[in-house]
Amino acid sequence: xxxxxxxxxxxxxxxxxxxxFGFYLLAYGHTSPGGGFQGGVVIAxxxxxxxxxxxxxxxESLFPSPALSRVETLAFLLFIGAGLTGLAAGMGFLxxxxxxxxxxxxxxxxxxxxLNLIIGIEVGSGISLICLRLFRxx
Amino acid sequence: MVWLLIGAIFLTGxxxxxHKANMVKKVMGLSIANxxxxxxxxxxxxxxxxxxxxxxxxxVMVDPLPQALMLTAIVxxxxxxxxxxxxxxxxxxxxxxxxxxxxxxxxxxxxx
Amino acid sequence: MKHRRLLLxxxxxxxxxxxxxxFGALRxxxxxxxxxxxxxxxxxxEETGALNLVTAIYLGYRAFDTLGETIVxxxxxxxxxxxxxxxxxxxEEDDDT
Numbered sequence: 001x002x003x004x005x006x007x008x009x010x011x012x013x014x015x016x017x018x019x020x021f022g023f024y025l026l027a028y029g030h031t032s033p034g035g036g037f038q039g040g041v042v043i044a045x046x047x048x049x050x051x052x053x054x055x056x057x058x059x060e061s062l063f064p065s066p067a068l069s070r071v072e073t074l075a076f077l078l079f080i081g082a083g084l085t086g087l088a089a090g091m092g093f094l095x096x097x098x099x100x101x102x103x104x105x106x107x108x109x110x111x112x113x114x115l116n117l118i119i120g121i122e123v124g125s126g127i128s129l130i131c132l133r134l135f136r137x138x
Numbered sequence: 139m140v141w142l143l144i145g146a147i148f149l150t151g152x153x154x155x156x157h158k159a160n161m162v163k164k165v166m167g168l169s170i171a172n173x174x175x176x177x178x179x180x181x182x183x184x185x186x187x188x189x190x191x192x193x194x195x196x197x198v199m200v201d202p203l204p205q206a207l208m209l210t211a212i213v214x215x216x217x218x219x220x221x222x223x224x225x226x227x228x229x230x231x232x233x234x235x236x237x238x239x240x241x242x243x244x245x246x247x248x249x250x
Numbered sequence: 251m252k253h254r255r256l257l258l259x260x261x262x263x264x265x266x267x268x269x270x271x272x273f274g275a276l277r278x279x280x281x282x283x284x285x286x287x288x289x290x291x292x293x294x295x296e297e298t299g300a301l302n303l304v305t306a307i308y309l310g311y312r313a314f315d316t317l318g319e320t321i322v323x324x325x326x327x328x329x330x331x332x333x334x335x336x337x338x339x340x341x342e343e344d345d346d347t
Contacts, residue, residue, distance in 0.1 A: 030300040033190060035308075036316075037209050069331075076324055079317070094313035096299050108299045112309050115316075122320055123213065126327045130220050133334050141276040149269060156261045182280065186287065191303035193295045199303070201287045202294075206307035210319045217326035224333045231337055 011053030018046030040123030
């Protein structure tokens with residue numbers, strides 16, 4: 001895509017804020033509108049802005065494809081592991097053991113926050129991996 | 139009144155899938171119809187209350203169940219669109235054109 | 251030319267029938283609250299621990315749907331990488347492990 005000054009400047013200043021907004025939606029997903037899927041897609045759209053405006057090679061040096069694919073599979077395995085801790089605490093697969101039992105150090109939301117973060121990382125890295133692969137021109 | 143607009147969105151997508159010969163335009167029509175159906179569900183779920191379903195407000199809350207189901211539907215729609223576009227790209231590499239009628243003719247010749 | 255006109259008439263017929271069906275199904279009053287809505291609004295945040303009720307649904311009551319959806323995303327990414335990599339024909343980086 002032909003590089004113009006406006007596109008170059010705006011994308012460099014705006015993309016970190018988009019990534020930060022995506023992480024905000026992930027982390028506050030249990031008390032305000034947002035959550036795993038929404039935050040993950042906003043993170044992916046920040047990466048796509050960098051890909052469209054700066055070119056695939058410079059965006060790929062920030063988010064390399066082998067690292068993204070390993071992060072995605074690791075997040076999926078962590079999701080299953082987090083479900084198994086609910087099984088170990090006696091509330092069934094993917095249950096929240098902190099809703100009934102009152103532990104002092106852990107807030108009541110417990111495993112819901114952890115699951116939101118895992119889902120957000122997985123969705124964000126999956127969609128940016130698809131788009132990094134589709135934007136290559138050769 | 140809103141259901142007329144939602145029906146128009148769905149019919150636009152359906153028309154795009156049926157009538158256009160360019161394969162990328164067919165896939166875009168499918169995506170438009172997908173968005174229309176998701177809007178339908180979320181709209182009819184929002185009729186039964188005033189405010190968003192977050193604890194700590196004293197007004198009547200909307201139905202949270204259609205919104206939660208449409209989250210999964212949106213992500214599945216994105217995955218289907220990505221795979222459809224990749225298949226269109228592979229067809230373009232093999233036959234050299236994006237027109238559906240020419241691809242049909244050439245694929246019949248390939249098997250003779 | 252006749253083939254094209256027949257096709258156009260068939261498409262318009264399908265559109266007209268769909269429009270008629272949508273008109274009949276969406277018009278009029280609908281029952282505006284489902285039975286499960288009362289239960290979720292009352293007991294949702296104490297049973298799952300999340301204040302956002304939509305999060306309480308898709309990570310508390312129906313967490314298996316979320317698991318299935320992550321599996322769908324993984325398979326879609328694998329499919330896209332496979333089709334594009336065999337189109338290029340060279341292996342420059344390793345695949346979704």
